[in-house]
Amino acid sequence: MRRVEGAKDSTRSWWLSLFSDAETGARGFVQERGRHLKDIITTQVTTLTPDTPVGEIARLLEKKHIKRVPVVEDGKLVGIVSRANLLQALAAQPIVHIRSEAAEDEKRDIVLGALAQVPGLNPVHLNVVVADNRVDVWGI
Template sequence: MRATDVMTTSVLFAHPDTTVQEAAKTLAENHISGMPVIDDKGALVGMITEGDLLHRAEIGTGVGKRAWWLEFLASTRELAHGYVREHSHKVGDLMTTDVVSVTEDTPVAQIAEMLERHRIKRVPVLKGGKVTGLVSRANLIRALASAVPDAVPSVAPEDESIRDAIVTALKDARWSLSREDVLVTHGVVHLWGIVTSEEERKAIRVAAENVPGVKEVSSHLEYPVTLPAM
């Protein structure tokens, strides 16, 4: 399997001039923990993550006044850097600029090693310098859960055709799934994603079952997580 076989293609982006509040709202409302930052030409210039927004003066999570000996040991550069991260309102001041990325042809085994080595949760996928998708730990776990034991770890052309046909069959429905939510291994279809009713779950399953070449449909569709009222 390669990056293109498992990556998320519905990517949300930030711009260096995006405000911290706008970025935080995007992450929270879409239940994601990070997103690429692109410039006016669409080139990748950084990543903004929950970790970058963790210490903020607005919500009282800033480092605050340190013990005198920590202030003494810290360089002015470190202190200034911390101040910017706590008080700047622009994503460009907080984002990580040393971004680890892959291409669409990068093997998933290599991606897994990179995620572990760099202790990151996701990598952007580039083609011609532009972001075409993201591969996260969750994408790799889905691929593992959908794999056939002892099967050759590659995506057959017929499986890709089935996958594309299912996505096409669902594209005009309000309950459609994105490409990364449909994985096919040797004719066995695995469906992932969020539904809001049992009727939606059945409709998606039926659409998949009606695609020629499908041997079996395994549904992993879930209802949205709701938090209890406080």
């Protein structure tokens, strides 16, 4: 990220400045430009180790209301895990393997069976359509 000097400057009407005192303008100037890193950094940092289970990471991100967490090994930063990383990992793993020669009804049953194993998901609220080796799933 970069900040262009003066980009955040508020443009006020010239006539409005007639009604405000000089101290208010000076205070705003100092607040915009007088902040230091020590004023905004997080000092209570939550970290993980490389062998932390993915489910635990997801729960931690949700519980702490954070989007990413540093991964530390032997006191050294080795990476950062973000919510996007977790979603990518989830999307990359096949939920179930289906034989390509299986009939469409059989493929649909296999997909519905796999979805029935997901905690908190009720397949009754889903539409699953299998056509030409493509599976479409939508619903609640």
